[in-house]
Amino acid sequence: MISTQQHRQYIQQLQSPNPVEVYSALRTIKNTIIGSSIKKTLYFQLQIIPSVTSLLALDDTDVQIRVQATAIISSLAHKGEGAAKQLLDSGVLTPLINQIAPGSDPVLMEISERALNALLAYTSTKMGAEEHTGTMIPYLLSIVTEGKSIVSVYDMHSHARVELAVLILGKLCVTEPRQYTIADMGAISLLVPLLCQVYPRLQVATLRTLSALSYENSEICTALTNTGHNGKPFATILLDLARSHDPEIRLTACLCLSNLSRMRVTSAPLKEVQTVVVPALVKLMACENLDKIQVIRALGYLCHEEDEMQKAARDAGAIVDLIKLLADIESEQDGDFVDIEHNTKLTKAILLSLGTIVSTDDECRRKAVDCSILRHLVLAMGSKDSEIRAAACLCARYITRSASICRTHLPECGILKPILNLLSDRSEEVQVTASATLVNLMLNLSPVRMEALKEGVVDMLVKLLQSENVMIRRNALWSVRNTVTELDDDNMLKEILDKIKVERLYELAIGQDEPMTQEQAACIFRNIVNEGQSGINILFDTLGSERMISLIQQLLTAGDDKFILHGLYLFNNVAVRSPEHCDLIARCEILMQAVIGFLSSSSPELIIGAVWCISGVASHRVDGAGDNALPKYIDELNLHNVQSRLESLAADPRVSFEVHDRVKSCLDNFTTTSSAPS
Amino acid sequence: MTSASSSSKQTISLEEWECKMAEVPIAKSDLNQLIMNYLIIEGYKDAAEKFSEESGLQTQVDLGSIEERMQIRYAVQSGDIRLAIERVNDLNPDLLETDARLYFRLQQQHLIELIRQGRATEALEFAQEELAPHGAEHPELLRELERTMALLAFDRQDSPVAELLEFGQRQRTANELNAALLAAHSQPREPKLPALLQLLAWTQAQLDDKARYPRINSIVNPVLEEPADKT
Numbered sequence: 001m002i003s004t005q006q007h008r009q010y011i012q013q014l015q016s017p018n019p020v021e022v023y024s025a026l027r028t029i030k031n032t033i034i035g036s037s038i039k040k041t042l043y044f045q046l047q048i049i050p051s052v053t054s055l056l057a058l059d060d061t062d063v064q065i066r067v068q069a070t071a072i073i074s075s076l077a078h079k080g081e082g083a084a085k086q087l088l089d090s091g092v093l094t095p096l097i098n099q100i101a102p103g104s105d106p107v108l109m110e111i112s113e114r115a116l117n118a119l120l121a122y123t124s125t126k127m128g129a130e131e132h133t134g135t136m137i138p139y140l141l142s143i144v145t146e147g148k149s150i151v152s153v154y155d156m157h158s159h160a161r162v163e164l165a166v167l168i169l170g171k172l173c174v175t176e177p178r179q180y181t182i183a184d185m186g187a188i189s190l191l192v193p194l195l196c197q198v199y200p201r202l203q204v205a206t207l208r209t210l211s212a213l214s215y216e217n218s219e220i221c222t223a224l225t226n227t228g229h230n231g232k233p234f235a236t237i238l239l240d241l242a243r244s245h246d247p248e249i250r251l252t253a254c255l256c257l258s259n260l261s262r263m264r265v266t267s268a269p270l271k272e273v274q275t276v277v278v279p280a281l282v283k284l285m286a287c288e289n290l291d292k293i294q295v296i297r298a299l300g301y302l303c304h305e306e307d308e309m310q311k312a313a314r315d316a317g318a319i320v321d322l323i324k325l326l327a328d329i330e331s332e333q334d335g336d337f338v339d340i341e342h343n344t345k346l347t348k349a350i351l352l353s354l355g356t357i358v359s360t361d362d363e364c365r366r367k368a369v370d371c372s373i374l375r376h377l378v379l380a381m382g383s384k385d386s387e388i389r390a391a392a393c394l395c396a397r398y399i400t401r402s403a404s405i406c407r408t409h410l411p412e413c414g415i416l417k418p419i420l421n422l423l424s425d426r427s428e429e430v431q432v433t434a435s436a437t438l439v440n441l442m443l444n445l446s447p448v449r450m451e452a453l454k455e456g457v458v459d460m461l462v463k464l465l466q467s468e469n470v471m472i473r474r475n476a477l478w479s480v481r482n483t484v485t486e487l488d489d490d491n492m493l494k495e496i497l498d499k500i501k502v503e504r505l506y507e508l509a510i511g512q513d514e515p516m517t518q519e520q521a522a523c524i525f526r527n528i529v530n531e532g533q534s535g536i537n538i539l540f541d542t543l544g545s546e547r548m549i550s551l552i553q554q555l556l557t558a559g560d561d562k563f564i565l566h567g568l569y570l571f572n573n574v575a576v577r578s579p580e581h582c583d584l585i586a587r588c589e590i591l592m593q594a595v596i597g598f599l600s601s602s603s604p605e606l607i608i609g610a611v612w613c614i615s616g617v618a619s620h621r622v623d624g625a626g627d628n629a630l631p632k633y634i635d636e637l638n639l640h641n642v643q644s645r646l647e648s649l650a651a652d653p654r655v656s657f658e659v660h661d662r663v664k665s666c667l668d669n670f671t672t673t674s675s676a677p678s
Numbered sequence: 679m680t681s682a683s684s685s686s687k688q689t690i691s692l693e694e695w696e697c698k699m700a701e702v703p704i705a706k707s708d709l710n711q712l713i714m715n716y717l718i719i720e721g722y723k724d725a726a727e728k729f730s731e732e733s734g735l736q737t738q739v740d741l742g743s744i745e746e747r748m749q750i751r752y753a754v755q756s757g758d759i760r761l762a763i764e765r766v767n768d769l770n771p772d773l774l775e776t777d778a779r780l781y782f783r784l785q786q787q788h789l790i791e792l793i794r795q796g797r798a799t800e801a802l803e804f805a806q807e808e809l810a811p812h813g814a815e816h817p818e819l820l821r822e823l824e825r826t827m828a829l830l831a832f833d834r835q836d837s838p839v840a841e842l843l844e845f846g847q848r849q850r851t852a853n854e855l856n857a858a859l860l861a862a863h864s865q866p867r868e869p870k871l872p873a874l875l876q877l878l879a880w881t882q883a884q885l886d887d888k889a890r891y892p893r894i895n896s897i898v899n900p901v902l903e904e905p906a907d908k909t
Binding site: 027030031034035036037038071074075078111114118156157159160163199200201202336337338339340 | 772781815862
């Protein structure tokens with residue numbers, strides 16, 4: 001075994017004037033640190049960086065010494081992002097790039113590429129290399145160009161140089177401008193033919209780089225689909241590779257095809273992505289030699305907000321397989337030889353992918369529930385890792401979007417208590433996702449809503465309303481909104497509003513908070529008045545008529561249709577459900593003018609909302625006059641020519657059937673006795 | 679799958695079979711490629727060189743790389759793991775850096791060699807300083823480390839892990855390393871000929887259920903043998 005003292009001597013030996021001694025020390029250090037994280041740490045502590053970089057910076061350093069020094073830099077860069085950053089800061093990029101210039105010694109060129117590839121494996125170093133890209137990219141493309149002339153399948157080192165150049169190009173594609181720079185320098189026409197060579201590693205490297213080059217870039221995706229090689233279109237080449245026997249080629253081809261599909265490139269083979277790529281990715285999840293996390297993330301990316309892909313994933317067995325993977329990880333949790341860090345990342349990737357797959361389709365959700373996903377989610381919510389807890393909540397949020405699942409599976413799965421606990425999690429990300437899930441659990445059809453109220457959810461929501469995170473405040477308000485909907489218990493409504501405080505809701509609805517919280521607060525008012533007289537009384541008694549009218553007015557004059565709709569239905573619900581308060585708003589000239597003004601809106605939704613308001617007001621009769629009572633507000637309405645405006649709308653062939661029907665019903669109030677809208 | 683009954687099997691005579699075989703075109707150049715592939719992957723450098731000359735095969739064989747690989751294989755087979763690691767690092771310094779399992783396998787082999795030589799103290803020190811930290815970073819390797827350490831706890835004849843000290847273990851390590859070196863340079867991990875022979879054996883096994891036909895019963899002496907008469 002070599003002692004620390006000896007290692008120190010090797011470092012000192014690097015200053016020797018004798019090149020043989022320097023070479024020998026470098027070689028020993030290289031062989032000591034390769035593969036060993038502990039030895040790398042030791043050499044960092046012994047200040048190896050300045051010694052090695054100074055050797056590379058000198059013009060007259062011997063090639064053999066350069067090769068060994070560069071190999072050391074390459075090895076040190078593998079230690080991690082911090083180490084790579086330290087190396088970058090020491091200025092190693094310039095000599096490394098010079099060493100890959102055309103005409104350099106091939107061995108030195110290869111090892112320099114290895115070092116660059118290792119250094120640029122991390123986000124910060126990829127970004128930090130910006131000022132060098134102008135020199136580096138042309139050099140790399142020149143190496144790729146040389147690759148065209150390799151004829152022998154056994155010419156290992158030439159292939160390695162091309163493969164590494166291609167990989168580095170891919171690593172540089174971290175921003176859109178970089179993608180364009182590389183594409184504009186002719187990378188596409190150089191890379192695509194490499195896919196048709198029969199060197200698996202080069203094919204994988206090329207696919208990876210094309211995937212990075214085209215990621216979230218529709219222009220480059222389109223440019224790629226317009227290329228091909230030997231008469232074969234690019235997409236066809238990819239589809240062939242997606243059926244390769246080599247799992248890594250299959251995966252990387254799938255990544256490229258996913259990009260084309262996500263960018264909705266018109267000439268992309270979208271149907272084949274469903275029938276070939278999705279099943280291929282699902283099968284690749286079982287492949288031992290592949291990075292499962294990458295496969296699972298790729299599947300999630302492909303299915304994100306894509307209904308058809310989600311169904312294809314379900315049909316290919318993704319839900320069953322992902323949940324089985326979760327179960328496997330859980331079962332080996334207590335083993336002695338478990339890579340906990342890897343399993344944590346894997347669990348997170350599985351939960352996020354599952355969440356994506358079940359986010360829109362009820363059948364996907366049912367499949368997941370049939371495979372006991374809820375049990376796994378409850379378990380994951382208790383994880384020590386906050387990212388897993390957050391991912392589990394996110395997945396639970398999508399699962400609980402299903403009304404039928406909420407009704408049938410929620411009570412017995414025990415999800416409520418963990419969600420309530422996570423509302424006060426130390427991680428804000430967890431609080432965001434837990435509160436988002438709570439929104440679904442508090443829906444009026446949810447059988448756990450009453451249980452949540454018994455568990456003190458209102459107090460928890462009050463706390464969340466004070467959060468500095470706008471998403472948490474938004475989710476808390478959304479939960480309140482669902483909580484007060486169809487509560488059928490006046491006392492409970494009063495109790496809830498006493499805790500939440502109507503004043504606070506008012507401030508939120510009209511104040512300077514983010515629009516997303518304002519909107520939720522406005523909607524809460526709308527839902528409270530929908531509960532009937534008691535809700536309306538609470539609001540008017542607490543805020544007073546003036547402020548209630550002011551609230552409605554502010555909503556009706558907001559620039560955003562969503563707010564206007566809340567204002568219109570708040571108006572309508574008050575008008576319909578409380579004759580006393582209807583009188584207050586119907587006789588408010590500003591409000592009536594605002595409502596009537598929406599009859600000329602270009603939005604059918606706003607017209608319908610305004611017509612409902614008019615119906616609500618028009619339906620009231622003079623008190624105590626029985627069935628033949630006279631309409632109470634028709635004269636006031638007609639002062640604004642409401643009847644004739646409604647008649648014009650009814651006769652207007654441009655309005656939708658929905659508007660037309662609603663207007664016709666409303667007109668009944670002006671001609672006969674009719675009932676108010678329910 | 680159920681076997682077809684003996685009487686329902688089709689019988690194909692040797693003559694018929696040979697006629698059919700003659701219709702299958704096999705290019706000489708393809709055969710040469712297969713042979714060259716075998717020689718290169720298996721590391722027969724001189725033979726590959728000679729064969730290249732004699733067959734006129736236009737493949738630019740990187741003979742240097744074959745030699746390097748064979749030297750590495752030889753170093754492992756003779757138990758000089760340090761030398762093998764140095765040579766691997768010269769040939770491709772990324773290999774042991776990025777393949778934690780392979781790096782462990784070589785370190786494990788070195789540990790085995792120390793134990794074989796009776797250098798128990800050195801073995802313990804090596805395991806503690808080199809292998810244990812590596813195992814801590816890759817817990818899935820710890821089981822194998824434990825297994826190797828068991829060599830120190832038993833006499834060789836009583837050891838439940840005695841096979842680690844056999845030559846076959848060096849051979850396995852050498853094969854694994856050779857395959858990794860080939861794969862790291864975009865070359866097939868295995869030569870194609872053995873796979874073709876496996877395919878032949880599998881195809882005959884499939885066909886056995888369906889027909890009586892002239893079989894090749896020995897790959898060393900691949901003679902077509904007349905199908906046996908009906909019984």
